[in-house]
Amino acid sequence: MSQPDPGLIEAARVASAAPILRLAAVTKRFGPQAAVDAFDLDVRDGEFLTVVGPSGCGKTTLLRMLAGLETPTSGEIRLRGHVINELPPNRRPTCLVFQSLALFPHKTVGDNIAFPLKMRGVDRASREARARALMAMMRLPDGYFSRNVMRCSGGERQRVALARAFAYDPEILFFDEPLSALDYKLKKTLEKELKDIHKEAGKTFIYITHSLEEAMVMSDRIAVMRDGKLVQIGGPDAIYSRPRNRFVAEFMGEVNVFPVRRSSDGLFEGQDVVGRFRASTRADEGFIIVRPEFLRLLSVGEHAENAIPSELYNSYSLGSRQQYRLRAGEKLLVVEQSRALQLPPGSPVVVGWDSADAIFVED
Numbered sequence: 001m002s003q004p005d006p007g008l009i010e011a012a013r014v015a016s017a018a019p020i021l022r023l024a025a026v027t028k029r030f031g032p033q034a035a036v037d038a039f040d041l042d043v044r045d046g047e048f049l050t051v052v053g054p055s056g057c058g059k060t061t062l063l064r065m066l067a068g069l070e071t072p073t074s075g076e077i078r079l080r081g082h083v084i085n086e087l088p089p090n091r092r093p094t095c096l097v098f099q100s101l102a103l104f105p106h107k108t109v110g111d112n113i114a115f116p117l118k119m120r121g122v123d124r125a126s127r128e129a130r131a132r133a134l135m136a137m138m139r140l141p142d143g144y145f146s147r148n149v150m151r152c153s154g155g156e157r158q159r160v161a162l163a164r165a166f167a168y169d170p171e172i173l174f175f176d177e178p179l180s181a182l183d184y185k186l187k188k189t190l191e192k193e194l195k196d197i198h199k200e201a202g203k204t205f206i207y208i209t210h211s212l213e214e215a216m217v218m219s220d221r222i223a224v225m226r227d228g229k230l231v232q233i234g235g236p237d238a239i240y241s242r243p244r245n246r247f248v249a250e251f252m253g254e255v256n257v258f259p260v261r262r263s264s265d266g267l268f269e270g271q272d273v274v275g276r277f278r279a280s281t282r283a284d285e286g287f288i289i290v291r292p293e294f295l296r297l298l299s300v301g302e303h304a305e306n307a308i309p310s311e312l313y314n315s316y317s318l319g320s321r322q323q324y325r326l327r328a329g330e331k332l333l334v335v336e337q338s339r340a341l342q343l344p345p346g347s348p349v350v351v352g353w354d355s356a357d358a359i360f361v362e363d
Helices: 006-016 059-067 109-119 124-137 142-146 154-167 184-201 212-218 236-241 246-251
Strands: 019-030 033-044 048-052 074-079 094-097 172-176 204-208 221-226 229-234 256-262 268-270 285-290 306-317 322-328 331-337 348-353 359-361
Touching: 019 059, 019 204, 033 059, 033 204, 033 229, 048 059, 048 212, 059 094, 059 172, 059 204, 094 154, 109 124, 109 142, 109 154, 124 142, 124 154, 124 184, 154 184, 184 212, 204 212, 212 236, 221 236, 221 246, 229 236, 229 246, 246 256, 246 285, 246 359, 306 331, 322 348
Parallel strands: 048 204, 048 221, 094 172, 172 204
Antiparallel strands: 019 033, 019 074, 221 229, 256 268, 256 285, 285 359, 306 322, 306 348, 322 331
């Protein structure tokens, strides 16, 4: 008899867990403008939830309400069933890691980490032991305990800020774009480390970022915001592969979008490219969306359900893969593949895709 898949068991456990945090119709107005508008959300205990959206969509305002720095205009925020709308930040079992880190520049690494414990009256020996344990968890050398925090690198200061946040022993940690100021290589390292720390600590993480790559790498679920509202929430694969609308599809990475309308023979007619296409839908009009990795440049004799004649406009090396931009009439298409083409710009090519590799949305 086959054994149950451990991953499926864990997914079922997370799915069935009661929400640690529940938002019901939460709204925050600044004058007539609703920065967050009738927002509903359940946050699962122990999950890594990332909130993404364009600038001005309300991400930071939402986070500030959760942390107690702003009070909702209406609606309820419940922590383990208790309304906390009016509860001040210092009485919430939560901690916010700011983008600026907000470390004490005149203090040592150890004193920065131990500061919350000192404020609680913990004795020196106990808070030093706790600070050193947190340094080890954050992969900071023990010798850094007495080092001035400003002598640390950007990545090390990031770890110090995380260690200090854990010193509060919060139930939920909030992150306001903490990796945005770091260089690319360090950011990629810390993304994985932060995900590992989440797994080891078992805390609930709510993370705000404008980086889609961060969201995809670290999150259990991603919540997409637009104009103060929750547009879609789900696992990274679901958000990427099954977007609810064109906005989510375009926000979660490069896409090729084809506005189409059904013709009398049941096929779809392109509205901005010449072509007739197949799509798995009963709708009469909408958008066929194809990710660059699912478009393919067709060799002579190769078939695809849908095909568009075009010409090579330019090519870009992305390391392990190649990206090509093609021109079909006035429309630019994006294709990514592992093999390099030996063709000069302006060469005629045919690009195609199968219905199963496309997404259809009505708006």
